[in-house]
């Protein structure tokens with residue numbers, strides 16, 4: 001029979017092994033969590049990198065002009081201080097013609113900063129390859145606020161679109177500071 005203190009030493013060694021293993025497992029789990037976070041961050045970065053903005057400077061039109069200022073083109077001039085502005089129309093709309101078909105992934109709308117952001121409500125954002133083939137990308141109930149940045153993801157089922165149309169359902173003015181359309185960079 002081994003001396004008693006030998007037995008105690010073995011027990012101590014054994015529990016040390018378990019403790020080390022537990023610590024190692026904890027460290028690996030923590031590293032695995034960190035790796036997951038890194039992978040997720042890289043994936044998001046790649047998604048953003050694969051998108052490009054395709055609305056800037058493109059042709060635009062709106063349901064009506066509010067006076068001689070606030071043309072539809074101000075919605076794609078890259079300046080958050082300039083706005084388009086329709087008259088008080090029944091279902092006012094703003095349309096961007098992208099010139100070519102793009103696989104649209106995301107549409108960002110920046111509301112007007114200085115006034116009346118709540119007029120942006122009950123909005124349909126439709127996209128399509130032609131005017132008689134428009135599909136709903138997103139619906140926004142609102143109401144929005146001054147200067148709000150709204151982000152809409154388009155459905156994966158919609159393949160290619162040339163036109164982006166923003167319509168308020170009801171009698172309202174439609175004005176926004178900027179519309180940005182992000183398409184897959186293929």
Ligand SMILES: [Ca+2]
Nearest residue numbers: 074079082177
């Ligand atoms: Ca603008």
